[in-house]
Amino acid sequence: MNNFKSERGITLIEIIASIAILAIIILAFMPMFTQTMRTSSISTDILDATYLAQSKMExxxxxxxxxxxxxxxxQIEDMSLVETENSWYHYEQTTDDYYIYLSIKEPQxxxxxxxxxVYRDNTKSKLESQMESIYRWEN
Structure with a gap:
């Protein structure tokens, strides 16, 4: 019974030591959290660009x-013909976040x-997504 009635509390040194231990643990995990945020952001950008490329392919x-x-x-929607070379037709479209470049070869x-x-912007410095396919054209 005497143990329950003890009025002895936690000392200031014990509180500071526990805060220091918690700070060390939190600091050890901080790089993991920041890397996760960065990776999540990059994945979202790639996913959005892939969706745009897939939409154009469809x-x-x-x-x-x-x-x-x-x-x-x-009839290619929202895209302007940029150039024609060696039976390739090149189209472009700029959206709010991406630059889409479409090339179609004349059927053989x-x-x-x-x-x-799909690029980050029209400087074409960072390729976000790319898709290629072969389609059969109906006559």
Whole structure:
């Protein structure tokens, strides 16, 4: 019974020691938390860019099944024709966060190469996502 009635409390030194131990533990885990935040941010950017590339690929696929190549060249949504070289047609689109570059090769034997690249901005310094496929164009 005497142990329960003791009025002895925690000393200031014990409190400071426990705070120091907690601080050391927290500081040991801080780099892990910051790295996790950085990795999460990068993953989100790549996922968004991949979604944009996939959307453009699906748009071109839809055009390849519903129209001829000559008709489809002018029907690519929200993109402007940048240049034409060696049977490749290059389109670009700038969104709020990304620069999308689409290349479509004129069909040979009904098959056409399609390449979508998504960059961080129009300087093309950082490639976020890239997709390539071959589509069969209906005549």
């Amino acid at each position: 748009e071109v696929y839809h055009l390849s099944t519903t129209s001829t190549f000559d008709d489809a060249k002018s 034997n009904e098959l056409s190469n399609v390449l979508v690249k």
